[in-house]
Amino acid sequence: MIRGFFRLVGLLLLAGSFIFLVYDGARWVADQTLQFTRFGQLWNDVHQASQAAFKAWVEAKAPFLWDWIVKAFLDQPVFAVLGVLGILLMLLFRPRRPLIGYGRD
Numbered sequence: 001m002i003r004g005f006f007r008l009v010g011l012l013l014l015a016g017s018f019i020f021l022v023y024d025g026a027r028w029v030a031d032q033t034l035q036f037t038r039f040g041q042l043w044n045d046v047h048q049a050s051q052a053a054f055k056a057w058v059e060a061k062a063p064f065l066w067d068w069i070v071k072a073f074l075d076q077p078v079f080a081v082l083g084v085l086g087i088l089l090m091l092l093f094r095p096r097r098p099l100i101g102y103g104r105d
Contacts, residue, residue, distance in 0.1 A: 007089065020082065
């Protein structure tokens with residue numbers, strides 16, 4: 001049951017990834033400039049206070065993490081981040097392959 005839930009979340013993340021890919025593509029056709037929506041920008045637009053609180057928390061625990069890992073993660077396009085997370089969840093929680101010659105109880 002939990003496996004199905006995480007596969008559903010992965011599928012929804014993949015759908016969101018496709019939506020942002022189409023959104024960025026439509027903006028490219030309209031403006032004639034290729035500019036992707038960044039994950040940090042989306043997070044800032046959705047809830048600015050949580051991003052500031054997360055930054056303060058990360059910098060309190062390990063300051064080098066913000067500059068090297070989290071900032072690089074936030075600078076990636078939204079469709080790439082959601083797509084990678086969705087594919088990762090779909091692969092990690094895929095159904096087990098049936099065992100040949102054994103019954104699974």
